[in-house]
Amino acid sequence: MAACVDILNLIAARRARRPALAYPGLDALFSRLAACTHADEAIRTEDRIWDAWMHHPNRAAAEVLQRATRDIAARRYDIAETRLTALLRSAPGFAEAWHKRAALYYLLGRDEEFLHDIRRTLELEPRHFAAMLHFAEILLVMNAAAEVRFACFAVLRLHPHLARARELLHKA
Numbered sequence: 001m002a003a004c005v006d007i008l009n010l011i012a013a014r015r016a017r018r019p020a021l022a023y024p025g026l027d028a029l030f031s032r033l034a035a036c037t038h039a040d041e042a043i044r045t046e047d048r049i050w051d052a053w054m055h056h057p058n059r060a061a062a063e064v065l066q067r068a069t070r071d072i073a074a075r076r077y078d079i080a081e082t083r084l085t086a087l088l089r090s091a092p093g094f095a096e097a098w099h100k101r102a103a104l105y106y107l108l109g110r111d112e113e114f115l116h117d118i119r120r121t122l123e124l125e126p127r128h129f130a131a132m133l134h135f136a137e138i139l140l141v142m143n144a145a146a147e148v149r150f151a152c153f154a155v156l157r158l159h160p161h162l163a164r165a166r167e168l169l170h171k172a
Contacts, residue, residue: 003115014126023052042161053096095124129158148172
């Protein structure tokens with residue numbers, strides 16, 4: 001499938017690409033995450049990365065993303081999709097909004113839309129370990145073991161303590 005090849009190429013080229021939005025301190029957080037020796041420190045660092053990703057220079061955009069995230073958690077999927085689609089029309093460079101909508105499509109089993117949004121997430125934020133991990137989950141269902149391993153190794157280079165990536169490696 002062409003979409004999967006495109007995403008694998010984005011993962012392969014991640015080190016050569018810069019995020020679309022420069023968040024202050026994010027590079028340092030990723031360096032710290034890769035160097036963490038304790039799981040507790042990794043969790044705290046990951047939380048700070050998520051805080052940065054959820055932030056947007058336009059406060060209203062960040063609030064819409066928060067609401068859509070709560071809608072997904074409450075299984076109000078139609079409302080979440082409406083919010084995220086409108087948000088992406090007004091803020092197409094907001095990587096985390098693309099990722100949240102991809103996660104929603106993953107939950108709904110809408111694989112083509114999921115792949116589109118994961119690709120866009122990784123175009124905007126090449127280090128998005130959660131997007132890579134969700135992509136690996138789809139690859140596992142497709143019985144693409146080598147590709148699952150490739151994606152999981154990329155995730156673990158960014159976030160060595162991510163247990164789900166190790167679980168997927170064992171399943172591939």
